[in-house]
Amino acid sequence: xxxxxxxxxxxxxxxxxxxxxxxxxxxxxxxxxxxxxxxxxxxxxxxxxxxxxxxxxxxxxxxxxxxxxxxxxxxxxxxxxxxxxxxxxxxxxxxxxxxxxxxxxxxxxxxxxxxxxxxxxxxxxxxxxxxxxxxxxxxx
Amino acid sequence: xxxxxxxxxxxxxxxxxxxxxxxxxxxxxxxxxxxxxxxxxxxxxxxxxxxxxxxxxxxxxxxxxxxxxxxxxxxxxxxxxxxxxxxxxxxxxxxxxxxxxxxxxxxxxxxxxxxxxxxxxxxxxxxxxxxxxxxxxxxxxxxxxxxxxxxxxxxxxxxxxxxxxxxxxxxxxxxxxxxxxxxxxxxxxxxxxxxxxxxxxxxxxxxxxxxxxx
Numbered sequence: 001x002x003x004x005x006x007x008x009x010x011x012x013x014x015x016x017x018x019x020x021x022x023x024x025x026x027x028x029x030x031x032x033x034x035x036x037x038x039x040x041x042x043x044x045x046x047x048x049x050x051x052x053x054x055x056x057x058x059x060x061x062x063x064x065x066x067x068x069x070x071x072x073x074x075x076x077x078x079x080x081x082x083x084x085x086x087x088x089x090x091x092x093x094x095x096x097x098x099x100x101x102x103x104x105x106x107x108x109x110x111x112x113x114x115x116x117x118x119x120x121x122x123x124x125x126x127x128x129x130x131x132x133x134x135x136x137x138x139x140x
Numbered sequence: 141x142x143x144x145x146x147x148x149x150x151x152x153x154x155x156x157x158x159x160x161x162x163x164x165x166x167x168x169x170x171x172x173x174x175x176x177x178x179x180x181x182x183x184x185x186x187x188x189x190x191x192x193x194x195x196x197x198x199x200x201x202x203x204x205x206x207x208x209x210x211x212x213x214x215x216x217x218x219x220x221x222x223x224x225x226x227x228x229x230x231x232x233x234x235x236x237x238x239x240x241x242x243x244x245x246x247x248x249x250x251x252x253x254x255x256x257x258x259x260x261x262x263x264x265x266x267x268x269x270x271x272x273x274x275x276x277x278x279x280x281x282x283x284x285x286x287x288x289x290x291x292x293x294x295x296x297x298x299x300x301x302x303x304x305x306x307x308x309x310x311x312x313x314x315x316x317x318x319x320x321x322x323x324x325x326x327x328x329x330x331x332x333x334x335x336x337x338x339x340x341x342x343x344x345x346x347x348x349x350x351x352x353x354x
Contacts, residue, residue: 069153
């Protein structure tokens, strides 16, 4: 068997394995970045998040709410297109204190914050344009 | 006419805005609705078996052979059509779970088989096109949604009582168990707690109750 050993081939294989592992790691990191475009917020992170972004867009949702699931990809799309805006989502069932503080009565509700203060809101699964027009206004 | 339990594997509310399936959106506004929650592993066979056995079943492969009729089929005396618990699918039609069959061919044949049986017996059927085809060709998603939407329009206008659901959301990769966690539930019958998510065994129980009333 020892006569089959080829150090050059082994070196090449090692390099190739390292290359594949790096590519895979890169793909995982890329996927993670995509998922984190919209931050999952709770009572511990919410206040800091809206204060640390000049403009923030927060999607109040719940798992049982079908229109919330409809709206989610639009929020994700906008988060990709407006990296200067902070996009977050709050599960209203798990964070009732935050929902109550902003008077969220129906889902989905999207609240727009400027300098940490709520300035506008949209209720229901609306087309992208309805949200985008408000973001553009706040970024002026 | 008897009730219909129809699955559309991979159908997701998350594509309703993008693909604009007009009949499904009308149904969304007029039917009783809910969100099916199904966390990984979300294999078609174990997901469907959780409905058919009315209890959580785990697993990440197709059954080689189903010796005994699943409980829900037995207890409702339903006709099974194209159920992806085996590969090829279980019951009438028996299509392979791969990307060779077009969405239109599958939908047309499933609808024809459902309408042939529904006058006499409850039917439990499935359309697998979204799950089979979107995982290999994401670009074709809205075309497939249109085929599904057109087919459902033709079918559900002729049906009195139905539960239309997807056991999980859209495929997220080409892996069999990798889907969005949230599926669709649209029905002519209300659920006891509409502010709760829908679990797979609950779908079986709701259909069993519906069938017993027909």
